[in-house]
Amino acid sequence: MAMTDEELFLASMGDVVPLAKSNQAELAQIKVEPTIAQLEKRKAAEQALSLDVNFLSTEYVDLLNPHDVLAFKKPGVQEGVYKKLRLGKYQIDATIDLHGRRFHNARNALFEFIVDCHSSNVRALLLRHGIGLNSKPVPAILKSYINKWLQEIPEVLCFHSALRCHGGNGSTYVLLKKNDEQKTQTKEIYAKR
Template identity: 80%
Template structure:
């Protein structure tokens, strides 16, 4: 009768004795330094974990024509206030030029600019974004995203494409809400009457 594989293994290993623990070789306890690629992976993972406070959308947007006017008004904004903005009758307090900026850079710059202006009591802005005739692969990409982004920012009351003297459809007037300090000052002024 033939032996099974297990029986053959046990028969061949019958004279083998296990090593005693004191006969084991001691491994070096030197800690290996991480490689450059491991450091890069760790850095990338840490950056993913940081929370991006910029809530401006990066999703698909309906594209505007380069010569389209941009206009938006939140509910509650008085028609006279919007008309005055639309006609460029407010003093422009701050201007930013987003011409030629890449998508992510323009998104970050616009977000930080609006929050900074709001925190510093600046209410009327002029955004220079261009009409986007030369943008690739399709025209007016940045202009279309700015139209969407401005509607997403709660501090923006209304906006409208600028007059020709301020850049026409390649620029936009923006009116921001009053910050808490301005609201308090307004209440004090009207309380004294």
Template identity: 70%
Template sequence: MAMTDEELFLASMGDVVPLAQDNRAQLEKQKSQPTEAQLARREAAQKELDFDPNFLSTEYVDLLDPHDQLGYKKDGVQEGVYKNLRLGKYQIDATLDLHGKSFVEARQALFEFVVDCQKRNIRVLLIRHGIGLKSKPFPAILKSYCNKWLQEIPCVLAFHSALTCHGGSGSTYTLLKKSEEKKLENREIHAKR
């Protein structure tokens, strides 16, 4: 007489011994706990996030047209100063070229450049971001983010798209605050008059 499927199963499993309850719980604990390597990677990633001094936004930005003119000034900036910046009448002290850089590289480069210029008392910058006609997936992505980022940096007083001879709408004149050193120096010069 032929054995049924159930009988065959029971016959083949006859010598199998179930795991003790403690072993099963221990195996589940081992599976759910991260390895030392995973913990080390998590810790390193968290440190990187905690110590990144770059506060420039990576969130959504309103996209600009590639040929749009950029323009911004904080309250308190005199109209004459802004007009001179807009007309390119100030000497450009430093230039940053962001052409060919990825989003992450451009964000970091712009932040470091502006912070470094502020520390070294450099006041007028030219930032070359390009117009972004061929940028993917949308045109003018980097230009749009530069517009947003420059407004987020506290030491940026004003900025405006450059004259054609300096790159036109693919470049931006940027005016930084005076350092405390320069303010004091200026007061001393004008006090002697």
């Protein structure tokens, strides 16, 4: 009579003796300390995160057509002010050229430019970003992010694509809020009347 698989297994394992507790091998936890280079990288990354005050998002963006007109006005901005900006009638006090910059470089440059202009009492800006016909991976990626970023910055009152003489749809006029010093000056002027 043939033996079943279970009977064969038990027959072959009949002389095997279980290990006693004292015979068990003990595996010690080996704790590996990070190297000095790894510790320095961690420290640098933590510092970079804590120092980065740039809140402009790098998340999903609604893609624009390269020839789209950028137009945005916060609630409360007077139509006359917006029309004057749209028609290029404000004196442009500062300009930045973001053509050909890499994404993160353009993001940082735009943020720093706006912060510097606001703190220096500069209100009317011109951003040159191009229309992005040949940008990769999709056309107008920088222009699309410029549109999103300008809406995220609290100091920006309104913006509009520029006139042809200032770069057309590849450039944008931006009007910033008055900073505290300018507000005080305006209050003093109107208080004297």
